[in-house]
Amino acid sequence: MTQKWDIVIVGGGLAGYVAANYLTETSLSVLLIEKGKNIGGRARTNKVNQQYLNIGPHALSKKGKAMTILKDLGISLSGKSPKLDGILIEDNIEYAAPLSPLELFRTSLLNRKERMEWIAVLFKVMRTDTENLAAQTFQQWVMQVGDSKRVQSLLYILGRLATYCHAPEMASAKVVVSNIRNAMGGVLYLDGGWQTIIDQLHNKAISLGVQVQSHTLVKQIDPAQQEDQFKLILSNDEEIHAKYVICTTGPHELHKMVNENYQNSFFTQIKAVRGATLDLALSQLPNPSRLFAMGITDPLYYSVHSNYARLSDDTKSSVLHVFKYHHPDDHIDSTSIKNELEQFLDRLQPGWQQYVITRRFLPNITVNQRLPQLGDEHKLQRSKTEIPGLYIAGDWASSDSILADGAASSGKQAAEEIILNEKEENSANYERRLPTF
Numbered sequence: 316m317t318q319k320w321d322i323v324i325v326g327g328g329l330a331g332y333v334a335a336n337y338l339t340e341t342s343l344s345v346l347l348i349e350k351g352k353n354i355g356g357r358a359r360t361n362k363v364n365q366q367y368l369n370i371g372p373h374a375l376s377k378k379g380k381a382m383t384i385l386k387d388l389g390i391s392l393s394g395k396s397p398k399l400d401g402i403l404i405e406d407n408i409e410y411a412a413p414l415s416p417l418e419l420f421r422t423s424l425l426n427r428k429e430r431m432e433w434i435a436v437l438f439k440v441m442r443t444d445t446e447n448l449a450a451q452t453f454q455q456w457v458m459q460v461g462d463s464k465r466v467q468s469l470l471y472i473l474g475r476l477a478t479y480c481h482a483p484e485m486a487s488a489k490v491v492v493s494n495i496r497n498a499m500g501g502v503l504y505l506d507g508g509w510q511t512i513i514d515q516l517h518n519k520a521i522s523l524g525v526q527v528q529s530h531t532l533v534k535q536i537d538p539a540q541q542e543d544q545f546k547l548i549l550s551n552d553e554e555i556h557a558k559y560v561i562c563t564t565g566p567h568e569l570h571k572m573v574n575e576n577y578q579n580s581f582f583t584q585i586k587a588v589r590g591a592t593l594d595l596a597l598s599q600l601p602n603p604s605r606l607f608a609m610g611i612t613d614p615l616y617y618s619v620h621s622n623y624a625r626l627s628d629d630t631k632s633s634v635l636h637v638f639k640y641h642h643p644d645d646h647i648d649s650t651s652i653k654n655e656l657e658q659f660l661d662r663l664q665p666g667w668q669q670y671v672i673t674r675r676f677l678p679n680i681t682v683n684q685r686l687p688q689l690g691d692e693h694k695l696q697r698s699k700t701e702i703p704g705l706y707i708a709g710d711w712a713s714s715d716s717i718l719a720d721g722a723a724s725s726g727k728q729a730a731e732e733i734i735l736n737e738k739e740e741n742s743a744n745y746e747r748r749l750p751t752f
C-alpha cells in the first residue's frame with residue numbers, strides 16, 4: 316500500500332521541526348523524513364566521552380527570530396551569555412577587544428580619535444534603519460560609516476562574528492547589520508548544546524501526532540500529477556504520496572530532487588556560507604583566562620563555550636571551538652587550514668595537545684546555505700514555490716534572516732502558508748456546496 320500523507324517535510328533540522336510543530340495545530344497528517352541516522356541537521360550535538368560538541372561554535376541570538384519562535388513553541392532554553400572581553404590578534408600582536416565598554420577604553424588597538432569614531436559607529440549600528448540598506452553591500456556600508464582602517468576592520472570582525480559571512484563585497488548590508496545589532500543584544504551558549512532544542516521540538520511534535528522517519532533519503536519529488544498528490548521516491552525505493560511537501564534541504568539538493576520539473580535559476584546560483592571548525596574538549600585549559608579571541612585580518616575565531624554553558628558531564632573539562640571563516644572563492648586545502656587553526660590555538664592555549672579528551676576537525680562545513688546577497692529578499696518573499704503544493708524552508712529560504720533565525724522563521728512561514736491555503740480551499744469548497752436559489 317502506498318502511504319498517503321497530507322504533508323511530508325523533507326529534513327529533520329531546525330526548519331523542519333519548527334514547521335512540524337506549527338502544523339500540529341491542524342488535523343493534517345504530517346510525516347518528517349530525515350536522511351541522517353540522527354535528527355537535528357546542523358543543530359545536532361554529538362556526545363563523545365561525556366563531552367557535548369555542537370557542530371562548530373553555536374550561539375543563539377537573544378533578540379533574534381529563532382528565540383521568539385522557540386519560546387512561542389514552549390521550548391525551554393538554559394545557558395549563559397558569553398562576555399566579549401577577549402583579545403584581537405594581528406601580526407602576532409594581541410589587543411584587548413573593544414567589544415565591551417570596559418575594553419573599549421582600555422584597548423591599545425585604537426587611538427583617541429579612532430575610539431570616538433568607533434563609539435559613534437556602534438551607535439549608528441543600533442540606530443540605522445536596516446531597511447534602507449537593502450541596496451548596499453556590507454563593504455559599501457562599512458566604507459560609508461567608517462573613516463579609519465581600524466574601525467573598518469572592527470566592523471568586518473563584527474560582521475563575521477554575527478553572520479559567519481566573510482565576503483563583505485557580496486553580502487547584503489541589510490542582513491549583516493541587522494545581525495550585528497541582534498548579536499549586540501547578547502547571545503546564549505546553551506547547556507547540553509543545540510540538540511536540546513531539537514530534542515524538545517521532536518518530542519513535542521511526536522506527542523502531537525507527527526511521524527518521524529530517520530535514516531531515509533528522499534531521492535525524488537515528482538510534482539502533483541493526479542489527485543493533487545506529490546510522489547516522493549525514497550532511498551529504499553518506497554513511494555509515498557503527499558498533498559504538500561515542505562523541503563528544508565539546501566537549494567541545490569532541492570533542485571536535484573525535482574530536477575527538470577523546476578528550472579529556478581536563482582536556486583542554482585545560490586552560494587553557501589562556509590567555514591572550517593576545530594571542535595575540542597580539553598581536560599584543562601593551559602591558560603584559563605583566555606576565553607575569547609578573533610583575528611583582525613585573519614578570519615579566525617576562538618571561544619571557550621563551556622565557560623558559560625554546561626557542555627560536559629564532568630565539571631573540570633573545557634569545550635571550545637576554533638573556527639576559520641571561508642570566502643566563497645577560497646581554495647580549501649584541509650591540511651593547511653588545520654595547521655592554521657592549531658597554530659591559532661597554540662598561541663592562546665600553549666600545550667593544549669596534552670589535554671585533549673576529544674577533537675573533531677571539519678575543513679569545509681556549510682554554516683548557512685545562502686550567502687545573503689542584494690536582491691535575494693525579492694525572490695524569497697514566500698515559502699510557496701512555482702510548483703503548487705511545494706514549499707521551501709531552511710536557513711537559506713527566509714527573505715531577511717539567516718542562520719537559526721532564517722531556519723526557524725522560514726519553517727514557521729511554510730507551515731502558516733499551508734494552513735492558510737487549506738483554509739482558503741475549505742471555504743471555497745464550502746461555498747461551492749451551498750445551495751443556489
Ligand SMILES: Cc1cc2nc3c(=O)[nH]c(=O)nc-3n(C[C@H](O)[C@H](O)[C@H](O)COP(=O)(O)OP(=O)(O)OC[C@H]3O[C@@H](n4cnc5c(N)ncnc54)[C@H](O)[C@@H]3O)c2cc1C
Pocket residue numbers: 325326327328329330331348349350351354355356357358370371372373374375376531532533534563564565568590592680681682683708709710711717718719720722
Ligand atoms: C559551524 C557552524 C556554526 C554555526 N553557528 C551558528 C550560530 O552561532 N548561530 C546560529 O543562529 N546559527 C549557527 N549555525 C547555523 C545553524 O546551525 C543552521 O542555520 C541551522 O541549524 C539550519 O537548520 P536547517 O533546518 O535550515 O538545515 P539543516 O540543519 O541542514 O537541516 C536539513 C536537514 O535535511 C536533511 N536532508 C537533506 N537532504 C535530504 C534528503 N534528500 N532526504 C531527507 N533528508 C534530507 C539533512 O540531513 C538535514 O538534517 C551554525 C552552523 C554551523 C555549521
